[in-house]
Amino acid sequence: MTLLDFLLLVVAGFFAGVIGFVTGLASLVSYPALLAVGLTPVAANVTNTVAMVGVGVGALTNSAREVVDTGPRVWWWTAYAALGGLTGAVVLLAAPEGSFEAVVPYLVALAALALLLQPRIRALAGGRDLPRVFAVALFVVAVYGGYFGAGAGVIFLALTLICTSEQIWRASILKSYLLGVANLVAAIGFAVFGPVHWVAALAMALGAFAGGWCGPPIVRRLPANALRITVAFAGFGLAGWLALR
Known part of the structure; x- marks a missing residue:
């Protein structure tokens, strides 16, 4: 990898990081950038997961108080995210390459639609809050985040705004934190067993x-x-891109 590639990443x-915190669409920028510097799709995927831990860490340093103020339930949510x-x-x-990507555009499009209709659904x-539905759905989204992750932020925002009474400001913080936990646990596994490109991961x-860090303000x-509404329409765009790529 050249110095120019490193700086590009x-x-x-x-x-x-900024786009990921604000909209949940970090991989729309990061994944193509890793492919552009020559990584294979699988290496780009696992390297992206490792690198995107930085988004959660950066955001947490600027919003730790808001996470703690969520109360004891956040620790249960943390456990679900880690397991997912x-x-x-x-x-x-373990699974054959590409075994899950076929349904991803539909998941992202469904989440974008849910965001648009969120006031009506609420x-x-x-x-009412739906804590059991939220816990199960959080685990499922974390599984997807550890597997591939593109659009996971959009799905998580829709889930949080529909199943809880959190406002979008706090939902964005929780999204960044909990998906960061899922990414961190997955990254540990990839560090041992996956083809992580460590120089690219460090740069990104x-x-x-x-x-x-800039996201919360x-x-x-x-x-x-x-x-x-902006995140919802961006989610539709991501769903289209994932379906056609």
């Missing part, structure tokens, strides 16, 4: 950390409804 990692990330890593390393649910993680200042 740092820059891509920064934008992936581990499961996703095992599936990626109204139909009577504004440096940028992702900085981007993740940006989201805090954005109008909640406008952000929700």
